[in-house]
Amino acid sequence: MKDFTFTRRIGIIIMIPALLLTGFIVGKRFGEITPQAIEGAETLIGLSFSASEKDSMIQNLKNYKSGYEKMREKNIENAIAPSLIFNPLPHGFFPNQNQEKPNWGLPSEVDLPESDHDIAFLSVAELSTLIKSQKITSERLTKIYLKRIKNYGDTLQSVITLLEKEAIDQAKAMDMEIKSGKYRGPLHGIPYGVKDLFAVKNTKTTWGAMPYKDQEIDETATVVDKLNDAGGVLLAKFTLGALAMGDIWYGGITKNPWNLKQGASGSSAGSASSVSAGLIPFALGTETLGSIVSPSTRNGVTGLRPTFGRVSKHGAMALSWSMDKIGPISRSALDNGIILSVLNGVDKSDKSTIPAAFNYNVDNTINNLKIGYFEDFFEGERQNNVLDRRVLEDFKKMGLSLTPVKLKTSVDVSSILIMLQAEGAAAFDDMTRLDLDDLLVNQRKNAWPNLFRSARFIPAVEYIQASRMRSILIEEMHQLFQEYDVIITPSYGGTQLQITNLTGHPALCMPNGFLDNGSPVSITLLANLFEEEKLIMLGRAYQENTDWQNKRPPLFNK
Secondary structure: OEOOOOEOOOHHHHHOOHHHOOHHHHOOOOOOOOHHHHHHHHHHHOOOOOHHHHHHHHHHHHHHHHHHHHHOOOOOEOOOOOOOOOOOOOOOOOOOOOOOOOEOOOOOOOOOOOOHHHHHOOOHHHHHHHHHOOOOOHHHHHHHHHHHHHHHHHHHOOEEEEOHHHHHHHHHHHHHHHHOOOOOOOOOOOEEEEEOOEOOOOOEOOOOOHHHOOOEOOOOOHHHHHHHHOOOEEEEEEOOOOOOOOOEEOOEEOEEOOEEEEEOOOOOHHHHHHHHOOOOOOEEEEEOOOOOHHHHHHHOOEEEEOOOOOEOOOOEEOOOOOOOEEEEEEOOHHHHHHHHHHHEOOEOOEOOOOOOOOOOEOOOOHHHOOEEEEHHHHOOOOHHHHHHHHHHHHHHHOOOOEEEEOOOOOOOHHHHOHHHHHHHHHHOHHHHHOOHHHHOOOOOOOOHHHHHHHHOOOOHHHHHHHHHHHHHHHHHHHHHOOOOOEEEEEOOOOOHHHHHHHHOOOEEEEEEEEOOOOOEEEEEEEEOOOOHHHHHHHHHHHHHHOOHHHOOOHHHOO
16 A cells, blocks of 8 residues: 555556557567567467558557656656556545534443453453553553564564654553543553555564565654554554555564464554454554455454545555555444544545445434345355354344345456556556566465566556446445345355445454364455445444354453
8 A cells, every 4th residue: 555665657547458468568678669569569469460551650650669768767656656646436436524513322331351462452431441541551552462473473474663762752641631520532541553665754664575575754644643642552563565565565464363383464454353352442544355255354353444535545565556445453333433433534645535424323213224235145064154054143143134145247257357456557567667576575376576576568448448337346346235234244255345345345254153273254344435434333233143253263352
């Protein structure tokens, strides 16, 4: 999502004709443009031109080539978004902008546990009540988490930067405000961490990648400023898979607290792993194509992927300007709702943000929700399917009516994902052209270095066609959500994860059990654009009637 010392090229993918995106034209060295060179390009783009047509193209191609060279003379920072801004809103749809005061229904009384490790595993909602009632200070709470980070951070390989002095200073300031009668809200004095693709002044922002491990960005991400203004205490910057893919970063592989022989999944690996092990009550993650859902599932925590455009991406590494989303990872649906209420809002520094209210009221009943489930994805006898079907039974026991739904689209979803590949290649253009991609630890065929190189051959025309197909997909999903408030789905069921990331729909991923090998699994709730409050309502009800979110990794429950 955002973070770069080096600069990137943005316009190339959007503006040049299809056959120019070939190695001899946009690669690291330009060759002579001849009819024979064009013939080689034809194979890559699936088109054929006559000899006279090839000959007629040559001067145009030379002109384009000259333009590329001129563009590359100017550095384009990763933070610079394209002038074409993705908008997920279907025709005629506008989100509610009447913001009301949230009614969280927080516990009025919480007993302070005797042991520090029991305190560490409390939810944000519980910690909030303890701090407001002054049963615990922010300073003590901060020191509890700092100690756990120091004890377990290396084991999990989940921490890049520890902000100990800054955190203690902020915690003390929050305690002084409480004593003076000033209370900022539920996040007042609550420690938190962020994925290390968010810029924070006077810290490294490494993006998890060797070429940027010493990078500093002279700004602070909007979401970090918002959390700090709400009274949050930033403790650490956590690992991510290099350039927001997987759990492999320049320092190693982030571990799953439930199974240290297994990676934490990614790319918000450090955020999810640290929340799961009780190193922090919540952390920020990002998702482009599953980077909140996947580590939340693997580490047994609760992740919220907000609607595209609800949360500012300013100050976050850009991977795909039209797909990147920022959201919280915590212990519960309620916690995520509290955090989202702070993150929500238009930011003049991010033109993709959309004004929308986020109105949660604990007095609203889930009995009025129209709930569907993707029937086909629950079929099968694998253990995951059995556990997922148990979720449906749990909801029925709560007195809810569930309607089977078919997920059908008229477009090939996998084809549209070339947009992610092309935007990623543009975001990290310099890295490919300057051979910096060789410095990344992960060099597998499906890792970024090869994907970015391959994306140079995606024709601009096909990128635009994919965008048009995406518009069709948005309208089709909007029609589906006219009938349902929430749809329940296995987290990896069918193509729903790809579809909803392309259309910008919100998702809540919650733990729903364990496999025989001890690995956590999850269930996902989906809602219409900008209707996250319905996800929080139903997710909170599920978690109040089950206990999966309270499970602790045994190795770290001490």
